[in-house]
Amino acid sequence: MSKPPEPRDSISHRYFRRVFRWFIGFAVLLTMVLVAETLWQGRDKLQTELTVYQRSFERSIAAALWALDWDKLNSIAVGMVEIPAIRGVRILDPGGSSEILRIGALPDPGAEIRGYGLTHRFDLIHEEGFVRERIGVIELHSSFDQVFERSQRQISLILLLGLLKTLVLWWIFLTVGRRLIAKPLTEMVEVLADAEPLRPMRLSDATRKAIDGTELGALQVAYDRLIERVQTAQKALEDVNCSLEERVRERTLELERANDKLEQLAHTDPLTGLPNRRQFIAAAQTLIALSRRSGRPLVLIVCDIDAFKRVNDVHGHTVGDQAICYVADCLRRAVREIDVVARFGGDEFVLLLPDVSAAEALAAAERVRQLVSGSWISCPNGERLRVTLSLGIAEWATGDVRLEDLFLRADERLYRAKAAGRNCTIADDTNAPSTGDPKAVRSAGQPAGH
């Protein structure tokens, strides 16, 4: 199980850090606007309050000024300055240039900030009947502290709510972002890190639900489809592999069969199915070696179809082949299982008989000769063809070294059998052909096939 790569940062953190940088900037700006608006409203309220005080005091001040009652004027002004909204009172002459009375904190004449609602100035009017006369100008001064004092609660509330709003929003964004983005992504990474190769992404139900219909959901579906395609391609590859393996197996079998056939052909005579010269020599070497080791007898019989050239000439090669097969069949039937029978070439056959005495070998040779001559071959023209064999026998002797030594003696006896008139067997160096079958001696002077 491989450990998933550790991310350097959380995507939700990074994403929301960036979002909040902008969000906080905007929230601060908005809060500043709200604070400014609140201060502006505070200034308006102060203005209204000063107007209310103007209405309350203007008559008594105007009366005291008309009567030039300085004590009363002074006590009214002192009383006014005790009101929290009024920091200072100044009474000017009707032209508004010379100061008549000054109580409380007042800005220097040049430093007055008019238009900000901190100084409320109005005329003092004396009315008598229908006569209205301006007898002076009065200024009520306030300060920004008053505005702040009046707006303090509201501003604190705005700042507190702004902070709370930002924190709550930050928390909501992080929680939702973690649930919808960071957690599914982490699970995807872990699932992929632990997944078996070529298996679809197995996510929990909660995560599947959370990413359903989103880019992450699409990513998971795309991954699963990719795996499906890879699986299909892999299956196709396996099929191709299987069929290739099957074809290779078939080809190997065919080759093995062909090799067996070749092997068989290399050792078998194709016409008769008997072992050929090559296989006979190999078998003979083994039997000779066994015989030499055990000291048990081993006999070679060489046979040749008599006047076979004439068979070919008179009856054609097909009948000649038929005759060869007939003789091969007789040989097969006449010998034991352990004996080796082979077609040595042309119309010449050989038999190798282990563990037989000279007499038994001669009997076997005679059995073969009689079997061959005892029946006939049906020719296509309806004629009956009888073939005979001449045979030479030689027994492995103590002075023999090679197979050729045995062959020399057997061949020489075969020639003598031919010379003795054919259809007979010669088993020794006397000139007498085998007389086991009187017919053999009788037919010796006549050519085969007649």
Ligand SMILES: Nc1nc2c(ncn2[C@@H]2O[C@H](COP(=O)(O)OP(=O)(O)OP(=O)(O)O)[C@@H](O)[C@H]2O)c(=O)[nH]1
């Ligand atoms: N039909 C056929 N003829 C073959 C085959 N192999 C060799 N021959 C013929 O067999 C004949 C062998 O003749 P020889 O053994 O020399 O002489 P022969 O006529 O048998 O006379 P003797 O051996 O003296 O009795 C030749 O004419 C070859 O052409 C074969 O596979 N089929």
